[in-house]
Amino acid sequence: MSSITVTLPDGSQQSHPAGISPLAIARSISPRLADDAVVAQVNGELRDLTRPLTENTELRILTSKDPQSLEVYRHSTAHLLAAAVLELFPETKLGIGPPIENGFYYDFDRPEPFTPEDLERIEKKMWEIQARDLPYERVWTKKDEGLSKYKDAWMKCELIQERAGDEFSEYTLGPQFIDFCRGPHVPSTKRIKAFKLLSVAGAYWKGDEKRKQLQRIYGTAWFSQKDLDGYLKMLEEAKKRDHRKLGQELELYMIDELAGPGLIFFLPKGATVRRVLEDWMRDAYVERGYDLVFTPHVARLDLWKTSGHANFYGENMFKPMELDDAEYQLKPMNCPGHILIYRSKPRSYRDLPVRLGELGTVYRYERSGTMHGLLRVRGFTQDDAHIFCTPEQIENEVVSCLEFARDVLHTFGFDKYEAELSTWDGGVSGKYDGAPELWALAEKSLRQATERLGWNARIMPDEAAFYGPKIDVKLVDAIGRKWQLSTVQFDFTLPRRFGLEFTGDDNRKHQPLMVHRALFGSVERFFGILTEHYAGAFPVWLAPVQATLLPISDRHAPFARQVLQELKAAGLRATIDERSEKVNMKIREAQLAKVPFMLVVGDKEVESGSVSVRNRRHGDQGAQPVSQFIAGAMKLITERTPFE
RNA sequence: GCCGAUGUAGCUCAGAUGGUAGAGCGCGUCCUUGGUAAGGACGAGGUCACCGGUUCAAUCCCGGUCAUCGGCUCCA
Numbered sequence: 001m002s003s004i005t006v007t008l009p010d011g012s013q014q015s016h017p018a019g020i021s022p023l024a025i026a027r028s029i030s031p032r033l034a035d036d037a038v039v040a041q042v043n044g045e046l047r048d049l050t051r052p053l054t055e056n057t058e059l060r061i062l063t064s065k066d067p068q069s070l071e072v073y074r075h076s077t078a079h080l081l082a083a084a085v086l087e088l089f090p091e092t093k094l095g096i097g098p099p100i101e102n103g104f105y106y107d108f109d110r111p112e113p114f115t116p117e118d119l120e121r122i123e124k125k126m127w128e129i130q131a132r133d134l135p136y137e138r139v140w141t142k143k144d145e146g147l148s149k150y151k152d153a154w155m156k157c158e159l160i161q162e163r164a165g166d167e168f169s170e171y172t173l174g175p176q177f178i179d180f181c182r183g184p185h186v187p188s189t190k191r192i193k194a195f196k197l198l199s200v201a202g203a204y205w206k207g208d209e210k211r212k213q214l215q216r217i218y219g220t221a222w223f224s225q226k227d228l229d230g231y232l233k234m235l236e237e238a239k240k241r242d243h244r245k246l247g248q249e250l251e252l253y254m255i256d257e258l259a260g261p262g263l264i265f266f267l268p269k270g271a272t273v274r275r276v277l278e279d280w281m282r283d284a285y286v287e288r289g290y291d292l293v294f295t296p297h298v299a300r301l302d303l304w305k306t307s308g309h310a311n312f313y314g315e316n317m318f319k320p321m322e323l324d325d326a327e328y329q330l331k332p333m334n335c336p337g338h339i340l341i342y343r344s345k346p347r348s349y350r351d352l353p354v355r356l357g358e359l360g361t362v363y364r365y366e367r368s369g370t371m372h373g374l375l376r377v378r379g380f381t382q383d384d385a386h387i388f389c390t391p392e393q394i395e396n397e398v399v400s401c402l403e404f405a406r407d408v409l410h411t412f413g414f415d416k417y418e419a420e421l422s423t424w425d426g427g428v429s430g431k432y433d434g435a436p437e438l439w440a441l442a443e444k445s446l447r448q449a450t451e452r453l454g455w456n457a458r459i460m461p462d463e464a465a466f467y468g469p470k471i472d473v474k475l476v477d478a479i480g481r482k483w484q485l486s487t488v489q490f491d492f493t494l495p496r497r498f499g500l501e502f503t504g505d506d507n508r509k510h511q512p513l514m515v516h517r518a519l520f521g522s523v524e525r526f527f528g529i530l531t532e533h534y535a536g537a538f539p540v541w542l543a544p545v546q547a548t549l550l551p552i553s554d555r556h557a558p559f560a561r562q563v564l565q566e567l568k569a570a571g572l573r574a575t576i577d578e579r580s581e582k583v584n585m586k587i588r589e590a591q592l593a594k595v596p597f598m599l600v601v602g603d604k605e606v607e608s609g610s611v612s613v614r615n616r617r618h619g620d621q622g623a624q625p626v627s628q629f630i631a632g633a634m635k636l637i638t639e640r641t642p643f644e
Numbered sequence: 645g646c647c648g649a650u651g652u653a654g655c656u657c658a659g660a661u662g663g664u665a666g667a668g669c670g671c672g673u674c675c676u677u678g679g680u681a682a683g684g685a686c687g688a689g690g691u692c693a694c695c696g697g698u699u700c701a702a703u704c705c706c707g708g709u710c711a712u713c714g715g716c717u718c719c720a
Contacts, residue, residue: 113648201715202647209717213647216715248655257693257711316719362720367645370718380720484720522720553677580677588681602679612679620680
């Protein structure tokens with residue numbers, strides 16, 4: 001028998017008989033490693049631990065510590081799910097079952113819907129199969145043979161036709177189950193220790209809404225029960241922070257059926273937060289050299305024909321309305337309005353850059369079933385600005401936009417964020433608009449801008465908008481979820497469509513470059529993200545009520561009212577709770593309302609002219625003079641401390 | 645728009661084989677004046693999402709509509 005040389009990650013080399021499995025090698029290194037092993041990396045490629053090695057190889061044994069092995073593990077759990085479904089519902093046809101972030105899913109075609117009870121049964125069945133300790137066995141099959149074997153499984157046939165070579169691999173799980181699959185998988189079902197089925201949902205075959213709708217079962221899987229519990233706990237925490245729940249509990253906003261879905265009413269408390277946010281943002285615009293404008297909410301449809309939106313964005317717009325003898329359109333975007341302002345007078349290169357900003361409310365038609373609290377609505381306000389400048393100015397402009405975005409993120413205590421640079425395909429498909437020189441210039445300035453900031457932007461090839469490349473900033477919130485936020489986008493199309501120009505120092509007409517940028521994205525959406533990020537406990541500078549006075553008994557009310565006036569005079573948003581309730585009750589309610597400061601006032605305080613401060617996070621802080629409390633609170637407000 | 649689930653008091657939820665409903669919290673009145681997360685009593689409050697159908701009778705069964713939730717598609 002011939003032998004092969006196996007090189008391990010530490011550089012050491014071993015000689016083994018050809019045909020030995022990585023699992024056997026792992027066992028020879030240490031039984032513990034063999035137990036922990038999930039998958040092998042053979043010459044850089046992930047492979048089953050049990051698949052024999054036939055040539056000299058560089059071998060790495062991946063354990064639960066390697067992130068790639070979790071994907072394999074989840075993929076294997078998806079197979080376990082499919083096997084369980086087929087045992088319980090043999091008539092079911094299998095679609096695909098990949099690993100996803102935090103778990104896996106599998107798509108099934110079956111006339112009857114899966115019920116929550118079915119899910120429980122399936123999960124039980126999965127544990128049953130798990131206990132059988134079935135190996136995931138790789139089988140090598142010829143294409144034509146395979147096609148006849150799968151003739152009843154239409155989706156698998158389609159996949160084999162598309163993806164398989166002359167021969168392809170399949171994985172079995174016990175005598176019945178076999179699945180067209182590239183693998184690799186964990187060695188056996190015993191390896192799968194912690195999973196849970198979460199939900200069933202409709203999903204189109206291949207994500208195409210014209211194709212058949214399947215039933216997708218979602219699950220989560222982890223190497224240990226502890227990890228699974230941790231994840232389930234995170235889901236619970238996310239549920240507690242859900243802005244729709246907090247929005248109602250804290251009276252921030254509402255949606256009323258009578259008005260329609262996706263249309264937001266800000267209640268007084270939410271409106272206060274929003275007002276502070278917007279005022280802050282508008283001031284920041286002015287400080288950074290933007291000119292603020294206002295544009296109308298409706299305009300002749302002709303404007304939208306000129307911009308091209310009526311044509312390529314029409315699906316997403318509210319229907320035009322008849323008025324006099326013209327059609328008018330509710331605006332889905334702010335750009336055309338800003339463009340009209342730009343071209344309302346001749347511009348010289350000396351005027352550039354022109355930065356026009358607006359908190360502009362737009363209305364877009366979202367299909368029913370897509371609305372989601374504040375995150376996906378039909379009417380929303382963009383903190384929108386358009387920058388018109390020369391090619392020489394563009395890089396600095398992009399840098400200032402990104403700096404602005406970064407400062408915004410820091411203000412709200414988002415310390416982790418990532419940038420994505422979406423580029424075009426080089427023009428091969430013809431689906432992008434604009435000259436290659438423009439694309440080159442724009443992509444270069446975007447890239448250099450991120451480099452100047454020391455950002456490590458991920459390049460997303462072929463992800464640009466058709467009208468220009470862009471940078472998207474994604475933030476990571478307090479419990480680790482990612483949200484798309486700021487965006488800086490080039491637009492080569494609109495300046496041309498509207499014939500924008502400026503006079504250069506050569507006394508000739510030139511077309512300005514146009515950048516579209518939004519930092520919050522949508523104020524409503526950002527408000528929702530903030531609500532979840534802070535779990536409803538807005539920082540003092542944003543809190544709808546910053547301090548509430550809690551007189552212990554009626555005789556303390558006059559002093560409390562006097563303090564209230566002092567707080568208000570200092571500019572604090574303060575209230576008083578004069579009900580004849582016990583102070584425990586008043587504290588409980590203020591605490592649940594997440595008021596940052598509860599100021600208890602009793603005999604001692606009246607006598608000494610002080611307040612006893614209770615902080616919503618840190619509890620009783622003891623008595624302090626009113627002036628001292630005001631100074632402390634004002635400091636938090638002017639510094640916009642994100643977490644007091 | 646599509647698949648599935650849900651819709652009962654301001655909120656969170658019970659409820660009956662079909663005979664027009666109940667709790668807790670909240671709200672109102674009164675009592676209580678209490679020092680860091682729920683003091684007590686009484687009371688008001690519902691066309692059981694909406695529109696049809698079946699039935700002697702529908703909140704319950706059937707059909708449709710609307711909305712919400714979990715997803716898909718799309719997206720700020």
